[in-house]
Amino acid sequence: xxxxxxxxxxxxxxxxxxxxxxxxxxxxxxxxxxxxxxxxxxxxxxxxxxxxxxxxxxxxxxxxxxxxxxxxxxxxxxxxxxxxxxxxxxxxxxxxxxxxxxxxxxxxxxxxxxxxxxxxxxxxxxxxxxxxxxxxxxxxxxxxxxxxxxxxxxxxxxxxxxxxxxxxxxxxxxxxxxxxxxxxxxxxxxxxxxxxxxxxxxxxxxxxxxxxxxxxxxxxxxxxxxxxxxxxxxxxxxxxxxxxxxxxxx
Amino acid sequence: xxxxxxxxxxxxxxxxxxxxxxxxxxxxxxxxxxxxxxxxxxxxxxxxxxxxxxxxxxxxxxxxxxxxxxxxxxxxxxxxxxxxxxxxxxxxxxxxxxxxxxxxxxxxxxxxxxxxxxxxxxxxxxxxxxxxxxxxxxxxxxxxxxxxxxxxxxxxxxxxxxxxxxxxxxxxxxxxxxxxxxxxxxxxxxxxxxxxxxxxxxxxxxxxxxxxxxxxxxxxxxxxxxxxxxxxx
Numbered sequence: 001x002x003x004x005x006x007x008x009x010x011x012x013x014x015x016x017x018x019x020x021x022x023x024x025x026x027x028x029x030x031x032x033x034x035x036x037x038x039x040x041x042x043x044x045x046x047x048x049x050x051x052x053x054x055x056x057x058x059x060x061x062x063x064x065x066x067x068x069x070x071x072x073x074x075x076x077x078x079x080x081x082x083x084x085x086x087x088x089x090x091x092x093x094x095x096x097x098x099x100x101x102x103x104x105x106x107x108x109x110x111x112x113x114x115x116x117x118x119x120x121x122x123x124x125x126x127x128x129x130x131x132x133x134x135x136x137x138x139x140x141x142x143x144x145x146x147x148x149x150x151x152x153x154x155x156x157x158x159x160x161x162x163x164x165x166x167x168x169x170x171x172x173x174x175x176x177x178x179x180x181x182x183x184x185x186x187x188x189x190x191x192x193x194x195x196x197x198x199x200x201x202x203x204x205x206x207x208x209x210x211x212x213x214x215x216x217x218x219x220x221x222x223x224x225x226x227x228x229x230x231x232x233x234x235x236x237x238x239x240x241x242x243x244x245x246x247x248x249x250x
Numbered sequence: 251x252x253x254x255x256x257x258x259x260x261x262x263x264x265x266x267x268x269x270x271x272x273x274x275x276x277x278x279x280x281x282x283x284x285x286x287x288x289x290x291x292x293x294x295x296x297x298x299x300x301x302x303x304x305x306x307x308x309x310x311x312x313x314x315x316x317x318x319x320x321x322x323x324x325x326x327x328x329x330x331x332x333x334x335x336x337x338x339x340x341x342x343x344x345x346x347x348x349x350x351x352x353x354x355x356x357x358x359x360x361x362x363x364x365x366x367x368x369x370x371x372x373x374x375x376x377x378x379x380x381x382x383x384x385x386x387x388x389x390x391x392x393x394x395x396x397x398x399x400x401x402x403x404x405x406x407x408x409x410x411x412x413x414x415x416x417x418x419x420x421x422x423x424x425x426x427x428x429x430x431x432x433x434x435x436x437x438x439x440x441x442x443x444x445x446x447x448x449x450x451x452x453x454x455x456x457x458x459x460x461x462x463x464x465x466x467x468x469x470x471x472x473x474x475x476x477x478x479x480x481x482x483x
Contacts, residue, residue, distance in 0.1 A: 009321040011331070028327070031334035038342040045350045052357050054364060060357070067354045087347035095342055114322045116331050121339075182322065 005189035009113055009182070029109045030117075037098045037111070066094070070235060077239035078246050085242045088128065092121060093235035100181060100227030104220065112230075113181040115174065122174035125238045133245040144248040173237055180230045184223040191216045449474045 013026040048059035056064055070090045074082050096112055103110025111117050133141035145162040146155070194212035198205040321327070450470050458464045 006321060011321060011324070011327040013330075025333045026330050027334070028330055030327070030331050031338075034334050034338035038338045038345070041342060042345045042350065045354070049350075049353055049357060052353075052360075054361055056357075063354055064358060067351065067358065087343060087351055090351060091339065091343045091346045094346070095339060111331075111335075114327075114331060116322070116328045117335055120332055120335050124339075178322070 005186045005193070008109070008185060008189060011114075030111050030114065033099070033102065033109045033111050037095060037102060040102075041094045041098055066090075073236060074239045074242075077236070078243040082239065082242055082246045085128070085239070085245075089235055089238050089242070092125070092238055093231055096121070096177065096234050097228065097231035100231055101224070103181065103185065104223055104227060110181050110185055112177055113185055115178045118174040118178040119170070121177075121234075122170040125173065125241055126170040129241050129245040132242075133248055136245065137248050141245075141248045144244050148249070169237075169241060173234065173241075177230050177234055180226050184219070184226055188216060188219050188223065191219060446471075446474060446478065449478070 012029045014028060014032065044059075045063050048063040051057065051060060053060060067090070070093055071083070071086055074086050074089050078085065099110065099112045102108055103113065130141075133144070145159050145166065147158060147162070150158050191212040195209045195216070198209035198212070201208075450467075453470050453474060454464055454467075457470075
């Protein structure tokens with residue numbers, strides 16, 4: 001039976017490509033959606049800006065607004081030096097945003113509802129912060145964990161807290177997105193199964209099924225909000241974390 | 251109007267869901283077919299414990315339990331997901347940083363430049379018009395000053411002319427006045443010289459009328475002279 005709210009998250013293999021020491025790199029529905037998302041982003045942005053008009057049309061406005069929105073976000077959080085990360089934050093935002101929104105379409109696969117995907121993206125962010133921070137500032141990057149103006153007897157505790165909070169960043173960043181997507185989709189499926197289950201119980205059940213049906217409509221609206229919001233939150237936090245790589249001193 | 255429309259759509263969707271429900275249910279009951287099922291079964295683990303189980307990647311890693319665990323936490327899918335995520339996100343990053351973002355950035359920059367250029371041109375035009383206005387005002391002030399000067403000069407000249415005319419006229423009038431006064435005094439003297447003759451004639455005529463005889467010329471003249479000298483005294 002597909003009456004299972006978890007079924008939608010299952011990874012289905014389309015083609016077995018390569019297997020290295022038991023780890024499969026098969027082409028799956030997740031892979032297909034990742035490639036589809038990348039293709040959709042690139043084709044849309046290219047198509048929208050094909051005219052390169054001085055006064056933008058609707059589609060070009062969307063492309064320009066997303067550009068300026070992310071550019072402003074990065075500049076506000078990380079300053080002008082942080083603009084080296086603009087392509088990264090833009091790619092992350094568009095990727096997560098499109099993945100979240102596509103996932104709301106029935107029968108699609110939500111790649112951001114997989115912890116491995118969100119964790120990989122979060123680790124990419126934190127890895128960029130650490131590598132760029134050390135490359136750019138050397139050991140000065142470690143001042144990130146040593147706030148100035150703290151009494152010396154408190155310093156060990158403060159440093160400990162700073163380190164823990166830094167280490168928890170990739171966890172919170174990945175779990176927030178993953179949990180939001182997962183919970184929303186499960187809730188939608190559960191209410192959908194209420195509709196199916198109730199309506200199979202005759203006429204009275206069909207009338208009763210209208211309630212969860214409208215609940216699905218409301219939940220879908222909420223999930224759309226969550227999908228957009230989580231992509232935004234991911235991008236904002238990314239630019240805030242990247243600010244540490246650019247300006248490690250507090 | 252829109253409400254009925256929405257209700258219709260909702261009812262249609264609900265009908266669709268009801269129609270789809272048995273189909274979906276029977277679909278999964280059938281032995282798996284199609285691309286998903288065909289390529290999926292993890293033969294090396296030999297776990298084909300049912301169609302649905304075989305559909306799931308990594309199901310067999312759990313030794314063919316009824317449920318393959320929670321799919322997002324299934325480590326058997328991690329390798330494939332990570333690899334494809336790396337490929338697709340890497341491609342996305344390259345496309346964005348090399349193609350799309352420079353493209354949009356160029357469009358924005360061109361617009362920004364154009365606006366800046368237009369603004370600069372507008373401010374230049376304004377400066378020009380302000381300069382023209384200042385020049386005009388300056389010319390106007392100069393012209394006004396010149397006009398004032400000309401008017402003052404003309405006024406002074408006219409004043410001077412009037413003054414001269416007046417003086418010459420006054421002089422002429424004074425001469426005429428003096429002449430007239432001289433004429434009057436001569437006429438007066440002349441007239442006074444005739445008074446005695448008239449008085450003698452008048453006195454003779456009066457006496458003649460009263461008495462009937464004319465007095466002698468000598469007597470009358472002496473009488474008149476006597477009266478006149480008394481009057482003069």
